[in-house]
Amino acid sequence: xxxxxxxxxxxxxxxxxxxxxxxxxxxxxxxxxxxxxxxxxxxxxxxxxxxxxxxxxxxxxxxxxxxxxxxxxxxxxxxxxxxxxxxxxxxxxxxxxxxxxxxxxxxxxxxxxxxxxxxxxxxxxxxxxxxxxxxxxxxxxxxxxxxxxxxxxxxxxxxxxxxxxxxxxxxxxxxxxxxxxxxxxxxxxxxxxxxxxxxxxxxxxxxxxxxxxxxxxxxxxxxxxxxxxxxxxxxxxxxxxxxxxxxxxxxxxxxxxxxxxxxxxxxxxxxxxxxxxxxxxxxxxxxxxxxxxxxxxxxxxxxxxxxxxxxxxxxxxxxxxxxxxxxxxxxxxxxxxxxxxxxxxxxxxxxxxxxxxxxxxxxxxxxxxxxxxxxxxxxxxxxxxxxxxxxxxxxxxxxxxxxxxxxxxxxxxxxxxxxxxxxxxxxxxxxxxxxxxxxxxxxxxxxxxxxxxxxxxxxxxxxxxxxxxxxxxxxxxxxxxxxxxxxxxx
Numbered sequence: 001x002x003x004x005x006x007x008x009x010x011x012x013x014x015x016x017x018x019x020x021x022x023x024x025x026x027x028x029x030x031x032x033x034x035x036x037x038x039x040x041x042x043x044x045x046x047x048x049x050x051x052x053x054x055x056x057x058x059x060x061x062x063x064x065x066x067x068x069x070x071x072x073x074x075x076x077x078x079x080x081x082x083x084x085x086x087x088x089x090x091x092x093x094x095x096x097x098x099x100x101x102x103x104x105x106x107x108x109x110x111x112x113x114x115x116x117x118x119x120x121x122x123x124x125x126x127x128x129x130x131x132x133x134x135x136x137x138x139x140x141x142x143x144x145x146x147x148x149x150x151x152x153x154x155x156x157x158x159x160x161x162x163x164x165x166x167x168x169x170x171x172x173x174x175x176x177x178x179x180x181x182x183x184x185x186x187x188x189x190x191x192x193x194x195x196x197x198x199x200x201x202x203x204x205x206x207x208x209x210x211x212x213x214x215x216x217x218x219x220x221x222x223x224x225x226x227x228x229x230x231x232x233x234x235x236x237x238x239x240x241x242x243x244x245x246x247x248x249x250x251x252x253x254x255x256x257x258x259x260x261x262x263x264x265x266x267x268x269x270x271x272x273x274x275x276x277x278x279x280x281x282x283x284x285x286x287x288x289x290x291x292x293x294x295x296x297x298x299x300x301x302x303x304x305x306x307x308x309x310x311x312x313x314x315x316x317x318x319x320x321x322x323x324x325x326x327x328x329x330x331x332x333x334x335x336x337x338x339x340x341x342x343x344x345x346x347x348x349x350x351x352x353x354x355x356x357x358x359x360x361x362x363x364x365x366x367x368x369x370x371x372x373x374x375x376x377x378x379x380x381x382x383x384x385x386x387x388x389x390x391x392x393x394x395x396x397x398x399x400x401x402x403x404x405x406x407x408x409x410x411x412x413x414x415x416x417x418x419x420x421x422x423x424x425x426x427x428x429x430x431x432x433x434x435x436x437x438x439x440x441x442x443x444x445x446x447x448x449x450x451x452x453x454x455x456x457x458x459x460x461x462x463x464x465x466x467x468x469x470x471x472x473x474x475x476x477x478x479x480x481x482x483x484x485x486x487x488x489x490x
Contacts, residue, residue, distance in 0.1 A: 029065070029066075029112060029114060030064040030065055030066040030067050030109050030111070030112060030114070031064065031065040031116075032062065032063070032064050032065075032074070032107050032109065032114075032116035033062070033063050033064075033065075033116075034060050034061070034062055034105065034107060034116065034118045035060065035061045035063075036059065036060045036061040037058055037060045037105075037118060037120070038120065042119075043102065043119040043120055043121050044121060044184055044185070046118075046119070046120040046121065047120070047121045047122075047123055047184060047186065048120060048121070048122050048123065049123045049125070049151075049186070050095050050122065050123070050124050050125075051095075051124070051125060051126070051127045051129075051151055051152060052095055052096075052098055052124050052125065052126055052127070052209075053094065053095060053096075054094070054095055055092060055093065055094045055095070056091065056092075056093045056094075056095065056122060057090075057091065057092050057093075058090065058091040058105075059089075059090045059091075060089065060090075060105065060118070062074065062076075062089060062107055064109070067109075071089070073109060073110045073111050074107055074108065074109060074110065075087070075107075075108045075110055076088055076089045076105070076106070076107055076108075077105070077106040077108070078091050078093070078103070078104075078105050078106075079103065079104045079106070080093060080101050080102070080103040080122060081097055081101045081102065081103075091105070095122065095124045097124060098124050098125070098126070098208060098209045099123075099124060099208060099209075100121060100122075100123055100182070100183075100184055100186075101121070101122040101123075101124060102119070102120075102121060102122075103119070103120045103121070103122050104117050104118070104119050104120075105117065105118040105119075105120075121184060123184065123186050125151070125188065125207070125208045125209075126207060126208060126209055126210040127149045127151055127152050127155060128147045128149055128151075128160065128207060128210055129151060129188055129189070129207045129208050129210075130149075130150040130151055130187070130188075130189070130207070130488055130489050130490070131147050131148055131149045131150045131151070131207075131488060131489060132147065132148045132150065132157075132445045132461075132463065132485070132486075132487055132488075132489060133145070133146070133147050133175050133177075133191065133485065133486045133487075133488065134146040134147070134157075134175070134433075134445075134447060134461060134479055134482050134484075134485050135172045135174065135175040135193065135482070135483055135484045135485070136172070136459060136479045136480035136481055136482050136483060137171070137172050137480060137481055137483050138480040138481075139480075140170075141170040141171055142167075142168070142169075142170055143168040143169055143170065143171070143172035143195045143198070144159060144168070144479070144480050145159065145160050145161075145162070145168060145175070145193065146158065146159055146160060146461075146478075146479050147160045148461075148463075148473070148475075150488075150489035156475075157461060157475045157478050157479070160210070162193070162203060162205070162210075162211075162212060163210070163211050163212075164212075165199070165200065165203070165212070167198075167199070168193075168195055168198060169195040169196075169197050169198020169199060169200075169201070170195070170196070170197045170198070171195065171196035171197050172194070172195045172196070172483050172484070173194040173195060173196055173229055173230060173231065173232065173275070173483070173484070174192070174194045174231070174232055174483070174484040175191060175192070175193055175194070175484045175485070175486045176191070176192045176194075176232065176233060176234055176484070176486055177189045177190055177191040177192060177207075177234070177486050177488050178190050178234050179438070179439075179488065179490065187490065188206065188207050188208045189207040189488040190204060190205070190206060190207070190213075190234070190241075191203075191204070191205040191207060191486065191488070192204055192205075192232055192234050192243055193205060194229050194231075194232045194245075195229075196228050196229060196230060197228065198217075199217065200212070200215040200216065200217050201216055201217050201218075201227055201228065201229050202214075202215070202216040202217075202229060202232060202243075202245065202254070203215050203216075204216075204241075204243075207488065214241075214256065214257040215257070216245075216254055216257070216259055220257055220258055220259055221252075221258075221259040222258060222259065222260055222261050223261050223262070225247065225248070225262075226247075226248070227247050227259060228247055228248065229245045229246065229247050230246050230247065230274075230275040231245065231246040231273070231275045231276055231277075231278055232244065232245045232246070233278070233280050235280070235286070241255050241256055242254070242255040243255070244278060244280065244289070245259065246273045246275070246277075246278050247259075249271075249272035249273055249274075249295075250262045250263070250264075250265075250271075250272075250273065251263050251264075251273055251278050251289075251291070253310045260310070263302075263310070263311070263312045264302055264312045264313065264315070266313065267315075269293070269295065269296050270295055271291065271293040271295060271296065271300065272293060272294050272295040273291050273292070273293070273294070274292070274294045276332075277291055277292040277294065277330060277333070278290075278291045279291060279292075279333030279334060279335065279344065279346075280334075280335065281335045281342055281344075284342050286304075286309035286310050287303060287304055287309060288301065288302070288303050288335075288342055289301075289302050289303075289312060290302070290333055290335070290344050291333075292330040292333065292346075297322070297326075298317075298320070298322040299320055299322055299325065299330075299333075299344075299346060299357075299359070299370060300315050300316075300317060300320070301315065301316045301320065301344065301359065301367055302314065302315050302316075303315075303316065316366070316367050319366060319367050319368070319369060320359060320367065320369055320370060321369050321370075322370060324357065324369075324370050324371065324372060325346070325348060325355075325357060325370055327350055328348035328349065328350045328355060329348060329349045329350065330346060330347075330348050331347045331348060331349055331354075331388070331391055332346070332347040332391045332393060333345070333346045333347070334393045336397065336412065338397065338412075341360065341361040341362070341363075341365075342361055343358060343359065343360045343361060344358070344359045344367070345357070345358050345373065345412065346358075346359075346370070347391065347399070349378075349388075352377065352378045352379055352386065353375055353376065353377055353378060354375065354376045354378060354415050355372060355374070355375050355376075355415075356372070356373045356374040356375070356414070356415055357370045357371065357372055357373060358370070358371055358373040359371075373414075374413070374414040374415045375415065376410070376414075376415035376416065376417060381401075381403060381408055381417050387403055387404070387430075388401050388402065388403055389402045389403065389430055389431055389432055389433075390402045390431065390432065390433050390434055392434060392435060392436065393412075394436050394438070394441050395438055395439060395441075396436075396441050397411065397412040398410065398411060398412065398441075399411075399412060399415070399417070400420070400434070400436070401417065402430075402431040402434055404430050404431070405422065405423040405425065405430060405431055405448065406419055406420075406421065406422045406423070406431075407420050407421040407422075407431065407434060407444070407446070408420055421444060421446070421464050423446065423448070423462060423464075423471065424471065426460075426474075426476065427450065427453075428448045428449075428450050428453075428460035428476055428477070429448045429449045429450030429451070429453070429458070429460070430448060430449065430450075431446055431447070431448050432447055432448060432449045432459075432481060432482050433446075433447045433482040433483070433484060433485045434446040434447065434485065435485050435486060435487050436487065437487040437489055437490055438487065438490070439490070440490060441466070442465070442466050442467060443463060443464065443465055443466065443487065443489065444462075444463070444464040444466070444487075445461070445462075445463060445485045445486075445487045446461070446462040446463075446464060446485075447459060447460070447461050447462075447479070447482035447485055448460045448461075448462070449481045449482065453477065455477040456477075457477050457478060457479055457480055458477065458480070458481065459477070459478065459479035459480050459481050459482055460474070460475060460476045460477055460478060460479075461473075461474075461475040461478055461479060461482075462474055462475070
């Protein structure tokens with residue numbers, strides 16, 4: 001009994017001499033929580049979009065399970081693209097590298113050595129990665145290119161120079177493009193800038209850095225030719241790398257920096273394509289294409305042998321007589337897949353009427369002869385119905401035409417045009433070019449021109465918001481005369 005008593009006394013004495021380490025559970029770790037930044041399970045869901053040269057400012061909140069807001073024993077490290085950019089809790093980083101930059105924010109508990117990391121992606125693009133693009137021509141025939149940013153909307157419309165291209169050339173043709181998505185689900189565009197007489201007649205521009213990735217001219221053709229493009233449209237199903245181009249009345253396929261050989265070069269009728277008369281096939285691109293042959297005054301639909309793409313060695317001439325379109329001026333051609341087959345439609349004009357003709361494919365994949373699908377009397381449209389200045393067919397399956405300062409719309413099912421957009425009467429002239437945003441036509445880019453203006457620049461630009469039913473941006477007398485516009489704001 002005395003022995004037990006002594007043990008109790010010793011135990012009590014030892015406990016009274018032990019140091020006070022605080023009310024902690026020793027198995028707990030000082031787990032660090034980082035908040036006040038973009039959240040998500042992976043870095044791909046924590047993407048910061050910035051324009052080149054802008055500054056990324058992040059001020060995260062950091063707290064520990066045990067240390068709470070006390071950061072005395074914490075150290076910090078910011079790493080972007082393998083470069084240490086800061087060793088403080090807050091980050092202020094001026095972007096200097098285009099593209100996808102992987103970043104990490106490390107918080108280290110110096111007592112335990114345990115690190116907590118917050119990973120993110122910094123997507124650095126050109127200010128014109130998404131925007132509104134206008135290709136114009138001055139009085140001397142020189143091409144002048146303009147853009148307005150859809151990323152920094154406060155930035156004014158301005159002339160844009162292409163890196164390493166001193167002079168764009170003369171006789172501009174078109175600006176067109178396609179929306180693409182990178183591996184991190186970020187949208188960007190491939191633009192095609194086409195100019196008939198230039199050092200580089202076609203430039204395929206990646207808008208993320210706004211630099212040409214491919215340049216085309218006579219030196220990049222697979223056969224000797226004087227390459228002078230008069231029409232171009234890009235193929236929507238090949239990642240933006242392929243385009244169809246008309247030069248000297250013949251069409252070619254161009255891709256990855258090379259202009260291919262003349263297509264349908266065995267044609268016994270020696271076809272000729274005027275600017276605007278080559279018509280794309282939406283779904284069967286690479287297999288079907290249509291054109292209006294001005295040498296023979298007829299519509300022609302070309303195709304390949306089975307399993308072969310972009311040769312266009314055969315025609316459906318025996319099925320299409322063109323009797324119903326004699327004497328018509330061909331204005332526009334397009335293709336739809338609404339009915340489950342690739343129907344072609346052709347908009348024509350004769351006297352004071354618009355006509356829509358259709359060639360429908362059957363289940364054997366053979367087209368019908370042209371048949372009149374719709375007709376519209378132009379006398380019911382506008383004050384000068386004979387002066388259609390631009391025509392556009394939108395993927396939402398509507399026709400649009402401009403007359404004066406008004407844009408009219410009609411369903412593809414007919415030509416019952418109704419007033420759709422009317423610009424305010426500010427004296428800036430008539431509409432010369434317009435285009436709707438794609439894939440959602442919620443905004444229109446519209447360019448007008450007043451030849452009698454005394455201003456140095458006689459072209460004006462408008463952005464019209466369909467939902468708001470009004471012009472949201474007016475840029476009076478800001479450009480030369482537009483020859484082509486493209487909307488890449490989505």
